[in-house]
Amino acid sequence: MTLTLVKAWTAAKDRLKDAGIDQPSIDARLMLEVAAGVTRTEIVTDPYRELSAEQIATLNDYLERRARREPVSHIIGRKGFWKILLQVNKNVLTPRPETEVIVDEVLKAFPEHMAFSMLDLGVGSGTILLAVLAERPAAKGLGIDASSEALAVARENAANLDLNTRAALLHGDWTTGLGSDSFDLVVSNPPYIPTEVIDTLEPEVRIHEPRLALDGGPDGLAAYRELAPEILRVLKPGGLFAVEIGYDQSQAVEALFRAAGATEVRTVKDLSTHDRVVLGVKNPLESPA
Amino acid sequence: MRLPQARLDQVLDRFREVEARMGAATDGAEIVKLSKEHAELRPVAEAVERLAKLSAERAELDVMASDPEMAEMVRDEIQALDEKLPVMERELALMLAPKDKDENASAILEVRAGTGGDEAALFAGDLFRMYQRYAQTQGWRVEIDSISEGEMGGFKEIVASITGDGVFGRLKFESGVHRVQRVPATEAQGRIHTSAATVAVLPEAEDVEIEIKESDLRIDTYRSSGAGGQHVNKTDSAVRITHLPTGVVVTSSEKSQHQNRARAMKNLKARLYDMQREALDSARSEARKSQVGSGDRSERIRTYNFPQGRVTDHRINLTLYNLARIMEGDALDDVINPLIAEDQAERLASLEESFS
Numbered sequence: 001m002t003l004t005l006v007k008a009w010t011a012a013k014d015r016l017k018d019a020g021i022d023q024p025s026i027d028a029r030l031m032l033e034v035a036a037g038v039t040r041t042e043i044v045t046d047p048y049r050e051l052s053a054e055q056i057a058t059l060n061d062y063l064e065r066r067a068r069r070e071p072v073s074h075i076i077g078r079k080g081f082w083k084i085l086l087q088v089n090k091n092v093l094t095p096r097p098e099t100e101v102i103v104d105e106v107l108k109a110f111p112e113h114m115a116f117s118m119l120d121l122g123v124g125s126g127t128i129l130l131a132v133l134a135e136r137p138a139a140k141g142l143g144i145d146a147s148s149e150a151l152a153v154a155r156e157n158a159a160n161l162d163l164n165t166r167a168a169l170l171h172g173d174w175t176t177g178l179g180s181d182s183f184d185l186v187v188s189n190p191p192y193i194p195t196e197v198i199d200t201l202e203p204e205v206r207i208h209e210p211r212l213a214l215d216g217g218p219d220g221l222a223a224y225r226e227l228a229p230e231i232l233r234v235l236k237p238g239g240l241f242a243v244e245i246g247y248d249q250s251q252a253v254e255a256l257f258r259a260a261g262a263t264e265v266r267t268v269k270d271l272s273t274h275d276r277v278v279l280g281v282k283n284p285l286e287s288p289a
Numbered sequence: 290m291r292l293p294q295a296r297l298d299q300v301l302d303r304f305r306e307v308e309a310r311m312g313a314a315t316d317g318a319e320i321v322k323l324s325k326e327h328a329e330l331r332p333v334a335e336a337v338e339r340l341a342k343l344s345a346e347r348a349e350l351d352v353m354a355s356d357p358e359m360a361e362m363v364r365d366e367i368q369a370l371d372e373k374l375p376v377m378e379r380e381l382a383l384m385l386a387p388k389d390k391d392e393n394a395s396a397i398l399e400v401r402a403g404t405g406g407d408e409a410a411l412f413a414g415d416l417f418r419m420y421q422r423y424a425q426t427q428g429w430r431v432e433i434d435s436i437s438e439g440e441m442g443g444f445k446e447i448v449a450s451i452t453g454d455g456v457f458g459r460l461k462f463e464s465g466v467h468r469v470q471r472v473p474a475t476e477a478q479g480r481i482h483t484s485a486a487t488v489a490v491l492p493e494a495e496d497v498e499i500e501i502k503e504s505d506l507r508i509d510t511y512r513s514s515g516a517g518g519q520h521v522n523k524t525d526s527a528v529r530i531t532h533l534p535t536g537v538v539v540t541s542s543e544k545s546q547h548q549n550r551a552r553a554m555k556n557l558k559a560r561l562y563d564m565q566r567e568a569l570d571s572a573r574s575e576a577r578k579s580q581v582g583s584g585d586r587s588e589r590i591r592t593y594n595f596p597q598g599r600v601t602d603h604r605i606n607l608t609l610y611n612l613a614r615i616m617e618g619d620a621l622d623d624v625i626n627p628l629i630a631e632d633q634a635e636r637l638a639s640l641e642e643s644f645s
Contacts, residue, residue, distance in 0.1 A: 006414070006438075009438060013438075023523060023525045025437075026525050026527075030524060041433055043436075044417055044418070044421075044444060045414075045417065045418040045421045047414055047443075071522045072524045080526075080548075081545050082545055082548075083545070083547070094522050096518055097510070097545060097547075098512070098518045098546075099518075100546055100547045192519060193520060201521075202522070204522040205519070205520065213519070214519055244519075245518075246518060246519070247516045247517060247520075271528060271550065272512045272517050274517050274518070276517070276518065
């Protein structure tokens with residue numbers, strides 16, 4: 001029995017649909033691309049190419065895993081973000097499109113050839129840090145994470161993107177050990193889902209993603225309470241911070257940063273018009289001279 | 290054709306004026322404008338000068354030929370020039386003829402399955418493949434912006450960006466309805482079916498040409514309904530943009546959300562720009578009825594007949610019997626070149642009208 005690319009796509013889509021997967025068409029295509037080693041263009045321009053027995057077996061394995069609600073990103077081991085492609089696995093939070101809002105805001109604030117230093121707290125797979133460094137050739141950055149498994153992924157990504165000379169990746173507990181007034185920019189996508197909510201989420205998140213990257217404590221704000229004063233400490237005077245937030249956390253997180261002394265605090269929405277990023281500046285007048 | 294000397298002098302005068310003003314200009318914006326015009330005029334001015342020089346040589350040869358002793362010596366030279374001059378005049382005339390200013394632009398290619406169900410969807414894929422292969426031979430880059438698949442393994446719609454030099458100039462006559470006649474792979478009785486796909490080629494607008502107000506846009510994502518962010522791990526990063534004043538809707542569903550937004554905006558600009566072009570074209574078509582460039586997307590322009598191995602372009606009554614190589618993209622120029630030649634002839638004709 002032969003299977004062409006285009007038939008494989010349709011069959012895979014039907015199978016995922018039957019399994020109750022939300023976006024069967026795109027998921028099916030992404031897994032087919034990897035299983036058959038083809039690009040999306042090849043699926044369209046060479047639709048009658050036949051899959052080998054081995055490729056069919058791989059695809060079937062992928063589909064079975066997907067039907068059991070493993071995220072596509074874990075199955076194919078990669079995820080596009082901003083303009084880069086990142087390796088991901090179960091030890092890191094899969095990059096979300098909403099996080100691109102942070103990158104968008106940062107790039108607006110820092111011109112292309114500006115030399116600046118950035119810190120990414122809870123760097124995970126390297127998502128924000130590497131997306132920014134890839135677009136700002138004179139910038140350097142430090143990524144901190146409490147998970148050594150996540151750091152291994154981030155290091156691989158930095159090397160793949162040829163950014164390992166400008167991205168340092170260290171194991172640590174948020175800002176512990178970092179000097180004051182050290183960075184022009186601090187970004188973070190800290191865990192912000194209230195503990196109880198996690199168990200109500202889809203299995204892709206609830207079962208397959210690391211709790212460390214999701215769990216924001218009883219009210220989802222635990223990380224911001226810790227981070228707000230510390231981010232303001234390690235930022236240089238006049239420096240910018242941008243943190244991702246949950247859709248309903250704008251007021252609370254803005255208040256935490258204002259209480260820590262930040263100015264120009266504001267919230268930016270994502271493309272789905274949810275509150276998504278809180279930004280602010282460390283008061284330039286507080287310079288230690 | 291004979292080019293009026295007054296028109297040629299006009300070109301040279303303007304070129305010298307621009308050159309002189311470039312030397313004197315101090316204002317940055319003016320310098321940019323002048324140097325752009327200079328770059329456009331230079332090949333024309335050089336062609337005018339070359340033609341003038343050769344015409345003068347030709348006149349001299351006539352004088353020499355009137356001397357019986359010299360006639361034999363200059364015969365070959367006269368013959369060579371008599372062959373060369375009309376070619377040069379035609380080239381120059383083409384430079385002077387009204388031009389499509391988007392000739393060199395990159396383009397958005399849309400292929401949509403028309404009537405004919407699965408077979409039409411398969412044909413849409415085949416057509417896209419033909420353009421993708423052709424683009425490769427031209428050194429252009431093809432990036433798919435969105436695909437929607439048909440039921441039985443064809444494609445309902447494929448939208449792609451084709452980036453490169455002169456893409457629009459070569460592909461613009463592809464817009465219209467393409468008809469296919471063949472025995473579908475799914476047809477057990479061996480009967481020939483007729484189905485169709487629609488192709489649209491839109492020039493990519495320069496940023497300055499189309500201004501879009503942020504407040505005129507509605508942006509939708511497939512993540513709008515839930516909490517988004519860390520709460521959801523899904524694959525779809527598609528972005529749909531609606532331009533409220535015109536109701537134009539564009540989507541992009543590849544790669545990251547950022548790239549999807551950028552591509553959707555680019556496609557939106559191309560569509561709005563295309564609407565502007567069409568409005569201009571229909572105003573112009575009163576003056577000039579074009580065979581190849583009518584731009585009517587619902588016009589049936591070409592038939593691909595597989596049993597006979599032929600491709601017929603209905604606009605210029607061209608029939609070719611190398612269907613396989615055309616579908617492979619290798620021989621698409623066999624169709625495109627005559628279309629471009631026809632368009633050039635029409636433009637020259639309208640130039641001649643403007644002289645008379």
